Amino acid sequence: PCERCAGGRFHHAISNRCVRDSYLVSTLRAFVSYTWKWSRIFERAVDIFVAPSRFMRDKLVEHGFDARRIVHLPYLFALPPEEALPEPVAGAYALYFGRLVASKGIETLIEAWKGLPATFPIPLKIAGTGPMEAGLREWIARAGITQIECLGHLTGKELERVVEGCRFVVYPSEWYENFPLVTYETYLAGKPILVSDRGGMPEMVDPGSTGLIFRAGDRDDLRQKILTLGSLDDAAVVEMGRNARMKLIEEYHPDRLYPRLMAIYEQAGEVRKTRKR
Numbered sequence: 001p002c003e004r005c006a007g008g009r010f011h012h013a014i015s016n017r018c019v020r021d022s023y024l025v026s027t028l029r030a031f032v033s034y035t036w037k038w039s040r041i042f043e044r045a046v047d048i049f050v051a052p053s054r055f056m057r058d059k060l061v062e063h064g065f066d067a068r069r070i071v072h073l074p075y076l077f078a079l080p081p082e083e084a085l086p087e088p089v090a091g092a093y094a095l096y097f098g099r100l101v102a103s104k105g106i107e108t109l110i111e112a113w114k115g116l117p118a119t120f121p122i123p124l125k126i127a128g129t130g131p132m133e134a135g136l137r138e139w140i141a142r143a144g145i146t147q148i149e150c151l152g153h154l155t156g157k158e159l160e161r162v163v164e165g166c167r168f169v170v171y172p173s174e175w176y177e178n179f180p181l182v183t184y185e186t187y188l189a190g191k192p193i194l195v196s197d198r199g200g201m202p203e204m205v206d207p208g209s210t211g212l213i214f215r216a217g218d219r220d221d222l223r224q225k226i227l228t229l230g231s232l233d234d235a236a237v238v239e240m241g242r243n244a245r246m247k248l249i250e251e252y253h254p255d256r257l258y259p260r261l262m263a264i265y266e267q268a269g270e271v272r273k274t275r276k277r
Contacts, residue, residue, distance in 0.1 A: 001103075001174075001175055002018075007063055007064060008034070010030040013029060014030050046069075047069065047271040048070075048267055049069055049071070050072075050073050051072050051073070052075050052179035053072070053199070053200025053203055055176070055200040057072050059176075069271070073260055074251075075179055075184070076257050077188075079188070079253060082249060085188070086164070087190070088189075088191070089164075089241075090167055090234035090238050091191075092122070092123075092165065092167060093166055094123070094124045094166060094168055094169070094226070095125050095168075095169050096109060096127070096128070096170050096171065096172070097162070098182060099130045100131065100132040100133045101130045102174075104171075104172070104173050104175065105172030105173050106126075106132055106136070106172070108219050109172045113223075113226070114145075115223050116226065120227070122230050124147060124170075126149070127162055133152070163189045166189075168192045168211070168229050169186040169191055169193045170222075171196070171201065172214075173216070174216050175198065175199070176199040179204070180200075180201060183204045187210065187245055187247060188245065189241075190245045191241050191244060192212075192244055194212045194213075194226065194229060197213050201213075206243070209240065211244065
């Protein structure tokens with residue numbers, strides 16, 4: 001990931017056409033960013049910044065934000081009653097669900113899967129849409145690959161059904177993911193997850209218990225971790241799924257996080273009173 005704009009050097013976004021691959025839109029975004037920087041609007045108007053991941057908090061501090069005004073709090077995610085959740089099961093396929101763009105590590109995932117032994121019994125299903133979808137479908141058809149299937153854009157109950165039917169989820173992002181809700185959704189379904197070590201994702205995974213972590217962009221390491229998960233029997237996969245769901249309930253339940261959110265509001269109020277004196 002690029003950090004050239006860090007510290008207020010937003011002109012890099014123009015020269016690299018970072019926003020929608022457009023000079024015009026990138027220039028407008030850079031102008032707005034310079035306006036925010038020079039007006040110090042965030043410093044004057046915001047009392048407490050809430051970072052969903054420790055990674056985001058550390059990055060903000062690294063690039064000049066006051067650490068005393070940044071609080072770490074994961075997203076609050078609505079959870080159904082525990083007794084209403086179905087018992088985790090070991091599904092028949094691996095799953096990626098999300099946007100099909102290069103920054104999500106799709107190419108690394110495909111290259112890793114291509115190198116698996118012909119006897120590897122677990123197929124890969126890809127749910128999502130984006131700029132890479134047409135090319136990905138064409139390549140799969142041309143190569144005659146039967147172990148990878150594109151499902152297209154899924155939402156709601158249809159997506160829930162596909163997640164519930166998988167054996168494990170792969171999220172190979174090469175971008176600075178902050179605190180992706182894909183992990184919440186995976187854990188809620190009682191499934192292990194395999195993530196890259198980029199951004200805030202590693203904070204959400206207990207290796208060997210709720211999933212595995214691989215080196216971002218490293219197809220060989222990803223392939224090895226896929227083989228590791230693929231070698232587990234049904235009982236071991238179900239146990240990891242139970243661990244994943246329990247982690248979600250114990251660490252990210254709204255009943256646990258809501259009091260912390262209210263405390264942050266109170267802290268912000270005290271900070272505002274102090275700053276007005």
